[in-house]
Amino acid sequence: MYRYDDIDRTFLTERVAEFREQTRRFLAGELSEDEFRPLRLRNGLYIQTHAPMLRVAIPYGLLSSRQLRMLAHIARHYDRGYGHFSTRQNIQYNWPKLAEVPDILADLASVEMHAIQTSGNCIRNVTSDHLAGVSADELEDPRPWCEIIRQWSTLHPEFYYLPRKFKIAVTGAPTDRAASEVHDIGLHIVRDASGAAGFEVLVGGGLGRMPMIGKRIRAFLPQLELLAYLEAILRVYNRHGRRDNIHRARIKVLVKSLGALEFTRQVESEYAASRATAQRLELAEVERMRAFFAPPAYRNVPDTVPSAGAGAAYLAWHRHNTRAHKVQGYRVVFISLKKHGEAPGDMTDAQMDALAGLADRYSFGQVRVTHDQNLVLADVAQDTLPALHAALVPLGLATPNIGTLTDMICCPGLDFCSLANAGSIAIAKQIHEQFDDFDYLYDLGEIQVKMSGCMNACGHHHVGHIGILGVDKHGEEWYQITLGGSASGQVALGEVIGPSVAKARVATTLARILEVYVEQRESGEESFLQAVRRLGVEPFKERVYAPDTAAA
Amino acid sequence: MRQILRQRELTSDSWRYPDEAGSGAQALPFATIVAAAAALPAGSGVVIGPTCDVRLLAPCVGRLALIVVHFEKNGDGRGFSQAQVLRQQLDYRRELRASGAIKRDHIFLLARCGFDAFDLDPAEDAQAALAELGRFSVAYQQSSGTLVRPRLRG
Numbered sequence: 001m002y003r004y005d006d007i008d009r010t011f012l013t014e015r016v017a018e019f020r021e022q023t024r025r026f027l028a029g030e031l032s033e034d035e036f037r038p039l040r041l042r043n044g045l046y047i048q049t050h051a052p053m054l055r056v057a058i059p060y061g062l063l064s065s066r067q068l069r070m071l072a073h074i075a076r077h078y079d080r081g082y083g084h085f086s087t088r089q090n091i092q093y094n095w096p097k098l099a100e101v102p103d104i105l106a107d108l109a110s111v112e113m114h115a116i117q118t119s120g121n122c123i124r125n126v127t128s129d130h131l132a133g134v135s136a137d138e139l140e141d142p143r144p145w146c147e148i149i150r151q152w153s154t155l156h157p158e159f160y161y162l163p164r165k166f167k168i169a170v171t172g173a174p175t176d177r178a179a180s181e182v183h184d185i186g187l188h189i190v191r192d193a194s195g196a197a198g199f200e201v202l203v204g205g206g207l208g209r210m211p212m213i214g215k216r217i218r219a220f221l222p223q224l225e226l227l228a229y230l231e232a233i234l235r236v237y238n239r240h241g242r243r244d245n246i247h248r249a250r251i252k253v254l255v256k257s258l259g260a261l262e263f264t265r266q267v268e269s270e271y272a273a274s275r276a277t278a279q280r281l282e283l284a285e286v287e288r289m290r291a292f293f294a295p296p297a298y299r300n301v302p303d304t305v306p307s308a309g310a311g312a313a314y315l316a317w318h319r320h321n322t323r324a325h326k327v328q329g330y331r332v333v334f335i336s337l338k339k340h341g342e343a344p345g346d347m348t349d350a351q352m353d354a355l356a357g358l359a360d361r362y363s364f365g366q367v368r369v370t371h372d373q374n375l376v377l378a379d380v381a382q383d384t385l386p387a388l389h390a391a392l393v394p395l396g397l398a399t400p401n402i403g404t405l406t407d408m409i410c411c412p413g414l415d416f417c418s419l420a421n422a423g424s425i426a427i428a429k430q431i432h433e434q435f436d437d438f439d440y441l442y443d444l445g446e447i448q449v450k451m452s453g454c455m456n457a458c459g460h461h462h463v464g465h466i467g468i469l470g471v472d473k474h475g476e477e478w479y480q481i482t483l484g485g486s487a488s489g490q491v492a493l494g495e496v497i498g499p500s501v502a503k504a505r506v507a508t509t510l511a512r513i514l515e516v517y518v519e520q521r522e523s524g525e526e527s528f529l530q531a532v533r534r535l536g537v538e539p540f541k542e543r544v545y546a547p548d549t550a551a552a
Numbered sequence: 553m554r555q556i557l558r559q560r561e562l563t564s565d566s567w568r569y570p571d572e573a574g575s576g577a578q579a580l581p582f583a584t585i586v587a588a589a590a591a592l593p594a595g596s597g598v599v600i601g602p603t604c605d606v607r608l609l610a611p612c613v614g615r616l617a618l619i620v621v622h623f624e625k626n627g628d629g630r631g632f633s634q635a636q637v638l639r640q641q642l643d644y645r646r647e648l649r650a651s652g653a654i655k656r657d658h659i660f661l662l663a664r665c666g667f668d669a670f671d672l673d674p675a676e677d678a679q680a681a682l683a684e685l686g687r688f689s690v691a692y693q694q695s696s697g698t699l700v701r702p703r704l705r706g
Contacts, residue, residue, distance in 0.1 A: 005705070007690045007692075007703070007704075007705045010689060010690045011688065011690045011691070011692070014687060014688050014689065014690070015688075018687055018688075022657065034626075035626065035655065035657075038626065038627050039657055121627070121629075151692040152692060152693060154692055155661070155688070155691070155692070156692075156693055157632065157636075157661040157664035157665045157691075157693060157695050157697070158629075158632045158633055158636050158665055158695075159629070159632075160629065160632070160661055161627050161628065161629030161632065162629055163629075235633050235636075235637075238629050238630060238632070238633045239630055239633050243628065243630075273641060274637075274640070274641060277640035277641060277696075279693055279694055280694070282706075284706075285706065
């Protein structure tokens with residue numbers, strides 16, 4: 001993984017000093033709340049329902065075991081013993097004290113981490129494929145490009161005060177595991193007819209109040225042109241994005257109002273005008289970055305299948321929580337943070353410390369965060385899988401539900417967030433209780449449930465196969481259900497099935513929807529998403545709102 | 553008289569803004585300058601707002617001695633792009649001044665974008681602002697500023 005050099009270390013030390021001084025001025029009354037807000041936001045600090053919330057950047061979701069131990073230390077020492085992994089591969093702490101945040105940032109800096117630009121109207125943490133470097137379908141590892149973008153976007157002098165937040169995702173495989181089409185910019189590594197690598201560039205995707213799928217503005221951008229082209233996109237946005245209405249300020253609104261063709265024309269025109277003076281990217285720098293992400297020293301291990309006598313728990317875990325690896329003899333292991341009784345994405349300090357140890361022992365000392373709020377040990381030799389499983393079980397980190405209904409994405413909701421209408425964590429619990437039969441979950445197959453506590457869509461509900469959105473009706477929590485959304489492959493936004501349902505009925509509503517699927521699926525092969533696409537929402541809607549059930 | 557932080561010195565301003573009476577050279581509004589671009593006298597000054605397209609100054613940029621970019625509110629980033637275009641693409645070399653809602657916390661990045669003079673918010677402490685020009689000794693991006701020269705990699 002990337003390691004800091006003198007430039008990075010010096011920068012981060014100076015940045016922590018700057019924020020320490022800004023915090024001091026605020027606490028001394030020298031800065032008003034309005035003046036301090038943009039400064040603290042660009043250091044990851046929100047003021048939430050109970051206390052400040054600190055969002056720490058995990059660049060493209062990659063952590064060393066040493067960094068994970070530091071995250072555990074911060075949870076223990078400055079917070080209440082846990083952290084929440086977010087849909088943007090970051091971690092959030094819900095209970096830090098404002099006066100201690102500069103110390104937290106200094107601790108993070110000691111392990112080459114920070115909270116810079118994890119909030120505020122600026123370029124946010126760049127996200128990527130959690131299987132980068134280990135999936136067989138990959139054209140090229142996207143992480144060197146992510147690191148190039150991370151550095152370029154860090155305190156970019158021109159793009160630090162954008163109309164609104166700005167999110168970039170990069171993928172290097174045809175299967176999109178980074179929800180790149182619902183980002184402000186999605187970059188896909190592709191090859192042209194001559195075999196040269198470049199980027200397909202999508203702009204204007206996003207969720208929130210106005211969900212949109214990104215528009216392709218470049219089919220092929222030569223790789224070394226990346227920063228010059230990003231600069232052109234950002235400059236057009238910085239100049240013309242709306243600043244009069246926060247709900248119309250994302251780049252997707254500009255793309256929509258100009259039309260994709262005109263927007264593309266403006267970007268290409270800016271690119272032509274600025275290319276000569278734009279940030280240059282040298283091949284040597286790209287090669288320097290690539291070297292940081294060279295494959296680890298894999299052992300020569302044969303491929304094996306688990307023996308039938310391995311025990312039902314191990315077999316279920318192996319089947320559902322591990323995936324193919326491009327190197328013979330290895331598997332990718334998912335660590336489910338969706339255990340019944342726990343808030344999705346939450347992890348305790350003790351679990352973090354223990355997992356850091358397991359990463360050192362079984363996966364070259366690295367851990368990844370997925371955008372659906374699980375963790376990954378990406379490089380586990382198959383002959384060590386039983387030992388790893390045995391170690392994960394007592395930690396509560398072996399719930400064999402990856403890809404199933406209960407592996408849901410969930411925002412912090414009312415319990416923590418000042419924007420939320422709905423307690424998404426309580427709904428997650430209700431769903432876990434309704435669907436506690438693993439055989440039924442496995443029979444249902446892959447289903448992505450995504451839940452947001454409000455229109456801002458941190459839980460990506462628009463692209464859930466089943467989306468759940470909390471809405472406020474006269475002070476009560478109600479839930480709107482959408483079906484058929486998808487963040488990868490044939491990207492689609494879900495369709496609302498009808499009036500929102502009462503809080504007590506969310507899980508039973510899901511149960512009715514799934515009854516329809518089980519009754520109407522074609523063979524055992526048709527997935528829930530395929531069935532929704534074939535049937536449309538009508539049959540589901542009929543069952544959910546049938547008169548005999550509506551009164552329940 | 554207005555004090556300007558110019559090239560790291562606190563100096564009295566010799567310019568008048570478009571709405572100001574008195575003696576001394578007067579900077580003119582953007583529209584006036586663009587309309588007169590072909591016959592603009594050397595040493596002219598202009599004040600521009602956040603929506604002005606600075607590329608319209610291309611025909612007369614060599615005859616401008618002052619460009620004031622006015623920031624109406626804290627957090628409006630458009631002036632940063634205007635400065636980059638003026639310095640990088642139009643090759644403007646004379647005084648580039650940021651005015652309006654300018655606080656010490658903006659100074660470093662403004663200087664990186666090519667601003668070399670600051671008409672600070674009246675509530676801001678000029679010495680504290682000056683100190684912020686030394687906030688970062690390193691940076692990740694090439695940029696057009698000459699007032700601050702952070703060390704880059706490579």
